[in-house]
Amino acid sequence: QVQLQESGPGLVKPSQTLSLTCTVSGGSITTNGYYWTWIRQPPGKGLEWMGAIAWRGSTYYSPSLKSRTSISRDTSKNQFTLQLSSVTPEDTAVYYCARSPGLIRDVRSLTDFGSWGQGTQVTVSS
Numbered sequence: 169q170v171q172l173q174e175s176g177p178g179l180v181k182p183s184q185t186l187s188l189t190c191t192v193s194g195g196s197i198t199t200n201g202y203y204w205t206w207i208r209q210p211p212g213k214g215l216e217w218m219g220a221i222a223w224r225g226s227t228y229y230s231p232s233l234k235s236r237t238s239i240s241r242d243t244s245k246n247q248f249t250l251q252l253s254s255v256t257p258e259d260t261a262v263y264y265c266a267r268s269p270g271l272i273r274d275v276r277s278l279t280d281f282g283s284w285g286q287g288t289q290v291t292v293s294s
Contacts, residue, residue: 169194170193170194170283171192171193171283171285172190172191172192172265172267172283172284172285173190173191173193173285173286174189174264174265174285174286174288175188175189175190175288176188176189176263176288176290177290178288178289178290178291179290179291179292179293180255180290180291181292181293181294182255182256182292182293183254183256184255185251185252186250186251186252186259186292187250187251188249188263188265188288188290189247189248189249189250190206190248190249190250190265190285191245192204192246192248192267193246195267196246197221197223197241197248198223198224198243199223201269201270202222202268202269203221203222203223203228203267203268203270203271203272204220204221204222204223204241204248204265204266204267205220205265205268205272206218206219206220206239206250206263206264206265206266207263207264207266207275207278207284208262208263208264209261209264209287210258210261211260211261215264215275215277215278216261216275217230217273217274218233218252219233219234219237219239219250220239220271220272221239221241221248225241227240228271230273233252236253237251237252237253238250238251238253239251250265255292256292257292257293258292259290260292260293261290262287262288262289262290263288263289263290264284264287265285266278266281266283266284266285267281267282268280268281268282269282
């Protein structure tokens with residue numbers, strides 16, 4: 169059974185770059201056909217799809233975040249990472265990583281994905 173775990177700083181200052189890592193166990197991030205996704209949920213709001221990296225390494229980004237977002241991976245560590253630059257307090261959210269057998273951009277529930285992490289709170293504040 170695949171398990172995902174987010175890690176990273178819980179507090180980031182405005183204008184800095186937020187960096188989160190998703191560590192995957194029980195399955196390889198290069199397994200054919202799977203997409204590895206970052207999602208976030210700001211307080212009092214719905215889930216927002218941020219972007220994904222495919223098993224082959226291709227990346228996909230939300231148009232609204234594309235200019236600030238970068239997703240990469242380290243296959244030797246079975247990890248993928250999110251970097252979000254120039255953060256503001258509006259980037260305060262719970263951030264999740266997830267896996268799905270196809271690319272999902274319209275996220276209604278984490279159950280849309282086969283597997284997902286428990287989420288990590290990130291607060292942007294000075």
